[in-house]
Amino acid sequence: MIFSVDKQRLLALHYIYPLPLQKLQRLLSPVDVFSNFEEAPPYEIANALQITLQRAMQISQSFRQIATFPFEEAYERSNIFPIPFYHPFYPGQLFDISSPPTVLYVKGRYSLLTIEKQVAIIGSRKATTYxxxxxxxxxxxxxxxxxxxxxxxxxxxxxxxxxxxxRVGGHTIAVLGHGFNYIYPKENQVLAEKMAEHQLLVTEYPPYMKPEKWHFPMRNRIISGLSQALVVTEAALRSGTLITTECALEQGKDVFVVPGPIDAEQSKGTNKLLLEGAIPVCDGHEIVQTLALFSNKN
Structure with missing residues (x-):
């Protein structure tokens, strides 16, 4: 059970230590360490979070230094809207993924998170004209x-x-693998700015956190978690795209795959997914019809 928590304290802790929801729960039950975090003995923090005593001491000291910093006001000045796990706009489907984020940081039309009809579309970073x-x-x-x-x-x-x-007048959400002080890749700066104004950018990382290669496999669980289904266009056999596909399958989501030429390197991963039972798709109407069929059955 997750008890109610103070937003200011939560944002302060999450800033210095962006813990997932399961770890927050350990600070709340069976003993409520979080409510008196600044006075809590470091060994209690270490035991609750399953970290070293030295790391617990660092977190405790940092928390005491910034506990009263006005995070909400600072985020607002940067057009960042923090959405804790108990907020009405927090997507309920994320509670079903591995390690749900404790806080989502968003820029743009955060009401898009409440739309149930969401489909993820992913593929190779070396995608071709196909x-x-x-x-x-x-x-x-x-x-x-x-x-x-x-x-x-x-x-x-x-x-x-x-x-x-x-271009066709729809809504789109980008899930980032870093905080809002950075944009990766840099060539998408203009696209990101446009989406921050008219669409939606989402991240589980506080603004100062740089892009790290291990962040991106983690963010993939959120991409698939938000979506009813996943569409894969092109992917090589060894591809980060397949990590997202694994997340979607673990979450029980439908995986649609665009068949590709058998001699194309960027289609070897997608064609392998088809052999393993993914749903072949050649038209968006097929996705709409399939999802509607499954929805009617439920």
Missing amino acids: TKTAMDIIVPPLVKHGYTVVSGLARGADTMAHETTI
């Missing part, structure tokens, strides 16, 4: 039927997914 063609066929029917497109703002297929959705 992915561009696939986007032009798949995205418009999704937008027409009210689906929000979720992706990761990476170069290649992610960028194409966001840009195609915007």
